[in-house]
Amino acid sequence: MIGLVAIIDPLRTEAKGAVAACREAGIEVAMITGDHPATALTIAQELNIVESADQLVAGPDLQLALDSGTIDQLTAKARCFARVGPRQKLEIVQSLQRNGHFVAVSGDGANDAPALRTAQVGVAMGLNGTDVARETSDLIVTDDNFASIVAGVEEGRVAFANVRKVIFLLISTGAAELVLFTLALLTGLPLPLMAVQLLWLNLVTNGIQDVALAFEPGEGNEMRQSPRSPHEPIFNRIMIERVIISALVIGTVAFLLFQWLIARGYTLDEARNGTLLLMVLFENVHVFNCRSEARSVFRHNPLRNPILLIGTVAAQLVHIGAMYTPWLRDVLHVQPISPQHWLELLGFALTVLIAMELHKAIRKRYLH
Template identity: 40%
Template sequence: ERWRPLLAEFFISNGEKLTTLSREQHARLATAMALNNDIAMVNGQPTGEPTELALFEAARRNAFDKESLECLQPRIAAIPFDSVRKRMTTLHRLDTQVIAYVKGAPEQVLPLCTEGLNKSPETILANAEAFAAEGYRVLALASRVLPALPDTLDAADIEQALDYLGLVALVDPPRPEAQPAVQDCLSAGIKPIMITGDHPGTALAIAQRLTIADTSHTVLTADDLSHLSDAELQEQVKTARVYARVSPEQKLRIVAALQNNGEFVAMTGDGVNDAPALKQADIGVSMGQKGTDVAREASDMILLDDNFASIVKAVRTGRRIYDNIRKFIKDTMSSNSGEIWTLLLAPFLGLPIPLLPIHILWINLITDGLPGLAFTAEPAEPGVMSRPPRPPRESIFAHGMWQHILWVGLFVAAISIAAQAWAIAREAAHWQTIVFTVLTVSQLFHSIAVRSETLSIWRLGIWTNIPMLLAISSAFLLQMAIVYLPAFNAVFHTQPLPAFDLLVCLGLSSLVFFAVEGEKYFIRRGWLYQTA
């Protein structure tokens, strides 16, 4: 079932709570809902801002069609919504007069009403706040008949002595995947913050429903923020989770205050007024479906499906990609380090040069190329969303990577040179093939071991990366072909190895795997790289 973002749940008209509006008793309220908006028909479908779209469709469901009504009451002017007034007014020709329809926040509209109030404004506002506390987005609608269109469209002159028409309660249900996405954020060390123009009660109710806030949190409103200095705001943003009735300038202040506290801020927004905050944020994310062009231009990323859960999926994917890049670098540089140390140290120990240039090229081709490609298919490690974000300026060689590259390179060199010395001591003519094989196969074992930086390969699962298994198997078979097929012996200057010598090569090479598994065990116990 398609998720509906916003829906008019019920109406308050003449003191009654209604789910439908009749043409006889509630025509003025329904007419205001139908006409006071900027909804346009595109390819036969109404498009526009979600709140206005919800009002438009609610009116149309109750047989109050905007197009038909505009034939009787054509729109001649409008005073657009702004974040200070929190109201929108449209003016329509009605016979020889002009009628103004006003919609907006109840606390901004009700004080301007002098007619149609079957209860005191304070009582109606209290009811509106009670609905808001239940998570509803509440709007008040009013009208005023003018003798003629004013020469100047001054909101203060037009939006006064209004005739109260009623309230509309909109329900904005979170997507089913929103709450799990928020939980993933919290476990990943990402602090979700809600900044909205909605009523404080509505904002807090939705935030608590999504577990962004709990009962211990309060809401900071625009009035609260206006009385805070920059230093005080910087202190408040450390604990605040919900901001309501916030102006664009205050959104910018909130983002700047978080950044001044050392936070890395990602900001989502869709409107023109969100553009400054999107630009200020470290990562600005605009909405691809309902976002304005200005917001898209100011942002760093565009969310094509307007779904918060997609941001969390992107974080998960980004962490997986970054982890796999680290694994590739660790594997490649450790392998190359082993070759360098082997070639460098062997002559100092009185041994001949272990490898020919063609051997080095072959090792780099099959041990870097095939497993390197397979690392791109490595799935996210368990718990990838249960660790805090890395510092933005952290080196990719942090957390023990450079130490790993150094000791693994020396270890691979040690077993390769040991194999060389053992073969030469036995006067084996194929000693160079032994070194060649140990270096190649040990790097393949290393590629298997570094599939996780902390988890044992047995816990990670051998079969969780089939491309890696295929890459390792293919590389090993190619190496055996180089060793045992006469056509390749002449090209690579290799000789077939006796079974015992091959087993020795495999046994020595496997030591790299067990050594890296031991390193991961020490990391899990907290004995290595805690401050690396």
Template identity: 50%
Template sequence: AVRDARAAGVRVCMVTGDHPATALAIARRLGIADARTGVVHGDDLAASKGPEERRRLVADATVFARIEPLQKLLIVEALKANGDFVAVTGDGVNDAPALASAHIGVAMGRNGTDAARRAAGLILADDNFASIVAGIREGRIAYANIRKVVAFLMASSIAEIGVFFLSLAFGLPLPFFALQLLWLNLVTDTIQHMGLALEREEPGLLARGPRAPSERLFDRWMVAQTLLAGATMAVVCTFAYRGLLDAGHTVEASRNLVLLLMVCFQNVHVFNCRSEIHSAFGHSMRGNPWLLLAVLTSQAVHLGAMYTPGLRDLLGLAPVAPLEWMGVAGASLGLILVMEAYKAVRRALGSR
């Protein structure tokens, strides 16, 4: 668990009242310390002449020994002053001030005191340090999946808005009417984002390190990703719409094909959103069969609506020839090439 925590960019420290030699020996066996690691003694903290000196003492230390209860709090405050995001584990009454001061206080649920549990923000039911590491992993998966879902929904919205503005700019009839737009959101966004939210851990997710607490959900990379995907879908759909009208298709027939193209685009883009960095071809569908089921359901629902009397009249849909469907599906696959190029650039720039 210590090894996994360190691989995830988490610095693990031991704070104990025991003898420095005992603490250092156990810390080395656990991988918290190595042969070069020294021990910060409680006397060192007591002799420090102020917050600045304490900040220097704790900057790179991982083993603190002969520490008094009040000094645990001083260590936490010094780490926080250095800009670290601090989690503290403890079980005793003397741990309560440090648990309360830390960004995240983690108390022991089995053997911890009531005071420690009340001061903490989290309680470990099994008193197992490995559960903290598991929690870090699950938290990063959840946060990554939130970003994936938001990126997918935003790109879809940008594409739909972009088609309207581009069509108006070219003097074209409105590409979709209101009910078609609602239908598009129903059969793509509603179904597919639930499958995307069930993504498992990406390779190397923990190794990317922790994010800064000040980091925004919409960082520059997510903005670039959503704008690129949304703009690509909007431009292709608009030019397809214009080309169909110029070729003599009716407005209704052109809308029908462009709506199908937008559905296919979003069916394809959800696979791009499985990872912000890794290739869409590097993810096995066995890792998330629900996503494949969501995409197939989305496509089947839309195609089924084309052949359902009453519903197709309400939505302005009509059956398409197999060759037309294949052409639309083939055009939508071009979005994968665009996003693969974007991911390749991002990897080359070393973005995590």
């Protein structure tokens, strides 16, 4: 014997951390390979995918399975599959789906195509992946790095959370307007706002803020949350609770102000002017409630989303500017108010902040 050469394809330095991040995020990682079981088990243990040989299933074991029920029993405990062929990869994916998992598969070869197509999410490697794999998959990772898939999961969770935040802002403020108008109609008062004032409120002042809210960065705990069900609606229980509470507070306080102004002898235009400004201030305050469903406003650094901070200030300044612009003032039927009255209305607007902080505190104490 002259010599012995050993060759190994080392793990990427970030692979182990990516697997750990998946586990923390409630995502189970399984490895499917055509390598020898001993090689596969060693790599899987190094990545902390498996803890013992009991979690390894080889291709011959799957071949001996008599029916899909037997395969399901094997895949229920296994997280490492060795010496498997293209057909068995497909069977493993189908079995995991029958066991109730939402399955994502990554692969680069033509033999991965059936599994990529069958999985709920197929992820192909863009650098070294075959054309068949890329055409079959739903996503393509351009750097062939598993850590990029994990980063994509985090970005997806941030994006979904921001969609919920913007929807909550729009629906809650719209529902508040319904509460305001309903109370006015039930008590026989004139309409609190004109049509042009409603358009101004929804399209201009609120329109600036909802765009800015979409740029909200992640809260930092996205990968410490359990995956949501694919069938979970956007309007889940917490969303409905928050919409109802904020809508009732905003709509009721605005109505009480409008009713008080009318009772004190203010003209209808003056009462509407004060009510409109209060609604704008409510939106300015409420947008910060929308930054998180669970975390307190006071634990959020406003500078983490400078676009939102600037957008909120801009929305208020645009409305104040309209009060001092002759032609726009006539169109909107608004007029300037004193700084003292502005501060008083700001105090009323803070009631929605207090209400939502109480809701977060109660949920945190009794549900967690």
